[in-house]
Amino acid sequence: MILFLQSSVPLVPDSASTLSGEVDALYLYISGVTVFFTLLIAGAVVFFVIRYRRRNAFEIPRPVEGSTKLETLWSIIPLVIALTFFAWGAKVYFAQYRPVQNAMEIHVVGKQWMWKFQHQTGQREINELHVPVGRRVKLIMTTEDVIHSLFFPAFRTKTDVVPGRYTTQWFEATKPGRYHFFCAEYCGMNHSGMRGYIEVMEPRDFDNWLSGNTNQASPAAVGQAMYESLGCASCHGANGEGGRGPALLGVFGSNVVTNNGQVRADEGYLRESIINPQAKIVNGFSPIMPSFQGQVTEEQLLGLVAYIKSLSSAKPETTTAKPPATGTPQSANPAQPR
Ligand code: CUA
Numbered sequence: 001m002i003l004f005l006q007s008s009v010p011l012v013p014d015s016a017s018t019l020s021g022e023v024d025a026l027y028l029y030i031s032g033v034t035v036f037f038t039l040l041i042a043g044a045v046v047f048f049v050i051r052y053r054r055r056n057a058f059e060i061p062r063p064v065e066g067s068t069k070l071e072t073l074w075s076i077i078p079l080v081i082a083l084t085f086f087a088w089g090a091k092v093y094f095a096q097y098r099p100v101q102n103a104m105e106i107h108v109v110g111k112q113w114m115w116k117f118q119h120q121t122g123q124r125e126i127n128e129l130h131v132p133v134g135r136r137v138k139l140i141m142t143t144e145d146v147i148h149s150l151f152f153p154a155f156r157t158k159t160d161v162v163p164g165r166y167t168t169q170w171f172e173a174t175k176p177g178r179y180h181f182f183c184a185e186y187c188g189m190n191h192s193g194m195r196g197y198i199e200v201m202e203p204r205d206f207d208n209w210l211s212g213n214t215n216q217a218s219p220a221a222v223g224q225a226m227y228e229s230l231g232c233a234s235c236h237g238a239n240g241e242g243g244r245g246p247a248l249l250g251v252f253g254s255n256v257v258t259n260n261g262q263v264r265a266d267e268g269y270l271r272e273s274i275i276n277p278q279a280k281i282v283n284g285f286s287p288i289m290p291s292f293q294g295q296v297t298e299e300q301l302l303g304l305v306a307y308i309k310s311l312s313s314a315k316p317e318t319t320t321a322k323p324p325a326t327g328t329p330q331s332a333n334p335a336q337p338r
Helices: 002-007 020-051 068-097 203-211 219-229 267-275 298-310
Strands: 104-111 114-119 124-126 128-132 136-143 148-152 157-161 167-172 177-183 195-201 255-258 261-264
Touching: 020 068, 104 128, 104 148, 104 298, 114 128, 114 298, 124 128, 128 203, 136 148, 136 157, 136 298, 157 167, 195 203, 219 298, 267 298
Parallel strands: 104 136, 128 195
Antiparallel strands: 104 114, 114 124, 136 167, 148 157, 148 177, 177 195, 255 261
8 A cells, every 4th residue: 555655646755764664654544544434424424314314393302311331432442543643653753853873974054045964074065965875864953044944755754953953863765866855944035945855875876976075174174173263272172181171082972060960962062062151061160161152153063063072982973984884883782872
């Protein structure tokens, strides 16, 4: 049934990710249950209208007293059915929105009205995105202006892109090809033009494509240059030189104790610490860091974050510029390090 829908009738877009099949199956299940009960109820209405029609002008119907048994039944059956929607929906939702490990990371910056992408090697693209088939890709996304939403119909994934923070989405393409992506959040006059194509390539083709353009600075290199030109090192030496700010070596992915409680140093925390340093002060340090709001663009910020991540040797998947197509050794072990 799903195959039929996808091959001959353009009711659904291509199905080209590890998640798209299950999203379709769930959609079909919900639609099927809905159609079944719509027909059942409509049929029952017609049947009862005919079966219990008034046969003469003086007929008095038998009074209905109600039935606890019947009422219990028609409450419990829909409840159970609705819960299957919920359980299956939650399973798909968690698969989609839980952060993934060992993914190839790509930076995304939305702006009115274009999508800018940057690979870890430095390769930039606008309204085009090249990815390898069979590899998890994690998008770290933000925007320079208003809210946008990046939607890949063929992958059945869509996530809002919000100013002032990072959001992420991931997918693993299963079929090489060229698929549309769209902005799915009304963002101004040319919202409908804020779209492009994702090119899913065989890993070898992708590696060739990626190595074809090596003259661009990687995000981490851009970040390092920013780090030096902004004078970050005078307080934040990578190893703690400077002494006025916490050491940045190994900070990414660690748990940091701040005046606002313990936080995990993820991309969002690093971003906040640059833009709004007073939000969370690491214990043992004074709130002396100035805000860099307005001094760095979103792309430079992503670069700074990438640079700080690259200082963290404990997280190999974040520093590999060109990981092997078959996944890193960590992916062989499904258990997540906790
Ligand atoms: Cu960007 Cu709609």
